[in-house]
Amino acid sequence: MVQNGRFKQPYLETTMSQKLVTSYDVAQLAGVSQPTVSRAFDPKGNINPATRERVLEAAKKLGYQPNAIARGLTTQRTDIVGIIMGNIARSLYYPKVLVEFARRLQAMGKQVLLFNTHETRPVDEIMPRIMSYQVDALVIASSTPGRELIDRFTSMGTPVILLNRTVQDTSANSVCSDNEAGGRLTADTLLDAGHQRLAFMAGVGVTATNELRQKGFTERLHERGVDDVMIAQGEYTYDSGFEAALRLLDRDDPPDSVFCAADIMALGTMDAARYKLGIKIPDEFSVIGYDDIPMARWPTYDLTTIRQSATVMVETAVSLLSAPKDKMITGEVILLPGELIRRGSAKL
Template sequence: MTDATHSPDAKAPDRVTAQDVARLAGVSQSAVSRVFTPGASASKATTAKVRAAAEQLGYRPNVLARSLITGRTRIIGLVVAYLENQFYPVALELLSRALQAKGYHVLVFMASNATEGVSEVMAELLDYQVDGIITASVAMTNDLTTRCDAAGIPVVMFNRGQADPRLSEVTSDNIAGGHAAACHLIATGHRRIAHVMGWQGASTGRDRAQGFSNALADAGLAPVAMIDGMFSRDTAAQATRDLFGAPFDSGDRPDAVFVGNDHMAFAVMDVLRFELGLDVPGEVSVVGYDDVPLASWPAYDLTTIRQPVRRMVDATVDLILGQIEGDHDPHTIRIDGTLIQRGSVRDRNNHKDKDR
């Protein structure tokens, strides 16, 4: 006996349509459309009836068909250069959740900061016809910006700035943050302060270094050294060996290091303690930048500048959605961070704790 469900003459079940849902729910087809359109208004009673009917019939809206009608895919591309730094997984999770809450789907792409790698990823995102692009610490070339502009796809840079009037950007106030870190070290009695900088090819690294330098100059001090750590754990570790591995007299060795992000600061602390046998903070104080989750762990207990990541994410989402809706003016947003004091800085002004 032939199973009817496998018979070559058996018909495929008809696709459930919005009209079917509307009939069962006793509402108009436009009401069904409003219920399934993010941001559209529908009463609670209508929404309940429509969703109950849709669940009973097994209805799902056709996203592709809707995108053809509206010209919107409701997809945002997120491009990030690397995830080793804990700040970026946290930021990407918050960005993804915030965009999904607004009814947008998220495509995450990895790209190196090399021009070729970014160009390939951007070309693929344009093929997906995304509604907008958010870049996290990824540089935009003039050609890429022009192509996105010509395609009508807005770009918002997250945690990175760039001297291009067509681009919007959201960062913490990195100059103020670098200044605050240096001021804290000065206020706690440090005078021989070094800086393992973030990559100087990025605005974040340059701005934090500028704030640091300005604070030292205001206090009549000069940095012991300023070394580009490239936002790399290995590079920062080697910079620490170069700074502290030399045979310093006790009065010449740096007594503090400001590090351009927490990811590097952990490497600096590990080398100081476990390779060079120096006490943190007894002999060397360390300040980082970001306040990633690991910074509060007892193993590091790192004093750091907290990036206001939730406020940065909210501002980024508002910017990208506003530009999708027609606000084409570029915006530059700087959000103040906060100094988080923990145990990696020694107060050398305390008379009980002064060097004898």
């Protein structure tokens, strides 16, 4: 509304409230340049703390929020880290990994974009969708990537970190639990405790974690003179562990101990033995898992297991992502030792 050639105050207030506040408005109110405003909202920005506080106060007063998409166009950086995980909904270990990644990356001013895929399907199938988000880095966990996917990203200067996975002859860095060593440690632990009829409960066969845990366990048994190792097939689920345990324990020569490739299968194994077959754990049957998920510590399970620390694994991966691109080593494989956690499910 116009009165005597001037805007009435209510009209002015409405117009200002509808105007899109920009970084230039914040700069004007704070008495700084527009690039200074950009640096104030960048956790890594080189700016005097007092100046940053003044800019943030001006932004708050104006109701300004930086446009991440626009900033990405300017800086050629989205501050988004893509994370690919397979079947996360049924995992009890990888959700903790995801939470750790989100917490640490957000503290660095970055955001996590999750892509969920089936752990037995090639990650390459969703490559076009991933690339459309122009992520600054890619972490692949509990899924098996192909060389093409890795090489496509690294050729564009996008670092790729494999978590608990390795792919030969690629430029991706890998951060893994030393799965083979964990299998060997379990074999020695059970043999040293006097167990004689040992079994391995496998997870999904095509995964490197399963293959290496089985390889370390069975090879160490063979080295120590045990050639007859019982193998039961599971699928990294409670139900598959329950059913596989019934098959193992229904044999004419049932095992006196089992090493499960994942804790979740070990929990199913314990329940099948105790509540379906009336077998006493650990007096008549010992169970050892791998992961050390929270449920492993519950009194009803008290599961002996090989701990692979999600916190340490994520810390290591983030340190690789934080390295300057011109100093980043590619093709590195970092093996983190597992730790035997002795609880009440195994007679040791």
